Amino acid sequence: MNDENLADPSFRMDSPIGARMRIDGREVSYFSGTSYHTLHGAPAVIEAAIAALRTYGLGPGTHAKMAIYAETEALVCQHFGCEKAVSVASGYLSIMALLLALSDDYDVAFADERSHFSVRDALRCVERPVVWFRHCDPQDLSDQLKRHLKPGQKPVVVTDGVFPITGALAPVDHLVELLKAYPGGLLCIDDSHGVGVLGTSGRGTLEHFGVEGSGTFCAGTLSKAFGGFGGIVPVSRVLAEKIAAKAGVIPGASWPPVPAVAAAGAGLRLFRDDPTMLQALRTNLKHMRDGLSSLGLSIPETPVPIFSVQAPTNLKRVYSRLREKDMVVKYVAADGYSDAPPVETLRIAIFSSHSRAQIDDLVAALKICL
Structure with a gap:
């Protein structure tokens, strides 16, 4: 050949x-793709999408309320144990919405050099200085933090949780430990390939490392492990309000289509119950x-x-x-x-x-x- x-x-x-x-x-x-539980092809997921399409059509054509969005948000909140789950038009935009909402809380962004395109585009929108550290290298991050942060400045560290081609797992435990030396430092991960896969209950990379809580945030998607489509940012009520106020993609972009949202809800139920x-x-x-x-x-x-x-x-x-x-x-x-x-x-x-x-x-x- x-x-x-x-x-x-x-x-x-x-x-x-x-x-x-x-x-x-x-x-x-x-053995390809990202449907880690193949829920995109599950009969219950497909039927939920069809039923929602018949009830609501493709979508509201605006940001009018439809029960299906609230129902799926409640399932996301239940899964992640959060107060609010902000829905984003695409998982690609979730990290952008998160970083924009937090932009007043950090001065310099430090990002893994092999972060996903979503992270790179998000950092361009935030308009904060960006320093790139070597791939999955906490020591280089430590050196960069010391070199580039001025007294009183606060960092945000940004990385994929799971890197999509190699499957490399970000050393999140070490990153969190490094940030303890910088009061107010934040960690934001694009965990599109971690949610539904990692952690005792499938909440993702932060749960896997036992570092869920203050100062750590994840942006995710419903389009991979959960069998639907659309971005999610599981957060507190206060941060959800900041996302709505500071991330133009929330008021400016249409919500995910109704059938995809219903499919995600069905996928979340199947995952929860099995x-x-x-x-x-x-x-x-x-x-x-x-x-x-x-x-x-x-x-x-x-x-x-x-x-x-x-x-x-x-x-x-x-x-x-x-x-x-x-x-x-x-x-x-x-x-x-x-x-x-x-x-x-x-x-x-x-x-x-x-x-x-x-x-x-x-x-x-x-x-x-x-």
Whole structure:
């Protein structure tokens, strides 16, 4: 097979998302994307979206009240244990809304150099000095804080909670510890890949590290683990008012469409009522990690459902061979995304709905193809 004939890493979905689904007309084992519990394809989620569409249409066409928005917000508040859950048009904009609301509370932003595009765009909007620290490197952050903060200035540290391509987990416990030396210092994370996945109850990276509380904030999404669409910022009533007053994206952008909001609510209920989802995900993660380790690959010990496979071979060719075996992972070119490494990689996503046999088959195929 010549390089110019390698399969295009894009594809056409022909069915709802699932551990088994149809892509380009073929039934495949799906190890890509971000639907970590495949709730986007759950019948109850789909039916909730259809019922809401019939009741309300696509949306209010303004910021008029509809019961479905309040119902889903209540479910988000219940999940995160917060007073308010601010709804944002997209998860991409959640971190922007949060940083704008807090902009009077910090003087300099310190951000991980491989933070998501959402973080980079948010920091441009905030109009505060930005200092970039080395990826997941608390020591470099410490050095940058000492170098760039003037007496009396307050920092905000901004990072992804879980980095989307490599699955790297931000060292949030160390970041919080560093901020103790700076009274009023804040930590804000874009936790789009952490909520619904990390922590005892699935509240995300902050819960995983046991640092929920004063001075730590997360921005998230309903479009990944929870099977819907739209951004969320779980906060206090006071901060919710500040977000509404200072983040123009709240009054200026339409809310997420009604069917997506209803779908998210249904996904949250399913997640709440079935604690085996998180357990199944973690069981599958361990099985996948053990399998990849058996191939001699270096796999970090984290509870993140993303594996980054790098090897001294043509990984685009490996991707194509897996496709021929009806297994779909994600091929990422060197530096091909916000946190992509400087070498090509295969991103493998694990779902709570994958079977043990599917994982075994993927490991066996990788053993042949790598």
